[in-house]
Amino acid sequence: MKINAYLMFDGQCEEAFNFYAQCLGGKLELMRFAEAPDNVCGEFPAEYQQRIMHACLTLGDQLLMASDSAPPHVYEGIKGCSIALNVDSVAEGERLFAALAEQGQVQMPMQATFWAAGFGMLVDRFGVSWMVNCEKNE
Template sequence: MTILNTYLNFPGTAEEAFSFYKSVFGGEFATLMRYKDGPGCPEGGELPPELGDKILHISLPIGANMLMASDALPPLCPPVTTGSNVSLSLHPESEAEARRLFAALSEGGQVQMPFQPMFWGALFGMCADRFGILWMVNFELPKA
């Protein structure tokens, strides 16, 4: 069974927003990772110091679902605009299903990040489908 979660992008206010959501829904963050804890800038560039404490990834369980987010800040990401600040995040049970979903959703659309191995131990890709809806596909690789 594939899990579908909501992924939000913020213009530098993810931590403030998620502190608010935590006060509303309760619970504890399942993940809180800052840019300074990640792999740095794409293509080997240096992370601007003012971005180090911004949120690379945060997640808050809400019932059986997960609300997730990041600070999408240039030069690491395109600027956040209404419409590009929400993605649907798929978590399939198998690599084959993850690859199938990514290929089908990106057909006729635009691949934003190819489906590939990532530093957190998953295969991951991002695309906009032919209707402009943003999708993330994440398949956690088995631990060795």
Template sequence: MSPIHAYLTFDGNAAEAMRFYEKTLGGKMHMMMTMGEAPGAEQFPPGAANRIMHAALTYGDGMLMASDTMPGQAYEGMKGFGVALTIETVADAQRVFNAFADGGNVTMPFGKTFWVEAFGMVTDRFGTPWLINGGKPLV
């Protein structure tokens, strides 16, 4: 069975978000295809050509995938989930947390916990909720 990977949906800014995640997580973008580059692109509504059909980014042992909504499609934002990261060192976890917090919303400050050396929750400027564990497990 394969691991579970997150698939995020954005409203026209998937390319910007995924490039930010690539840089912040030290990952590698394996695919980023616009709707205009996809087979059958002529079937998409006007304004869809520059939106992301599919993007795939690997980081460590994980994969993050994303796409954009179609133009005019109702977008309610991301809710009801969080993308959990476990980062080997507290310092690197703090760096990632701070990058996501820049322009975002901290819902739980990064700090010591009983299960791991440090943990924090933040929703980044693109609307993605993150749960970041850093350092060694304590339980």
């Protein structure tokens, strides 16, 4: 079994996932509402046709997925969770942290802790919370 995060955006999914692909690497696949069969997209307003119905960023055997499917009148942002990145080196952790923090808000700067050689927390420009962790080498 694998557990994958699935984020919901309100019209920013494509921009966010292009940014994540630039920062993290991987293979990005995007499907718009306009690409779905009529019996699926008939439910959505015309202005949704170019929004992202499903995004998938594949990083090795891991997936980060998302959609713009949250209706604007009920969308409240992404709350109560973080995407955790575990990296092999402090240098890679610092690189990812700096990239994701660009135009975002740092909650805890990247630093050594009692459990990690490097750890930091931030909310990116799209409202997604991230934790970057580099475990200590014993």
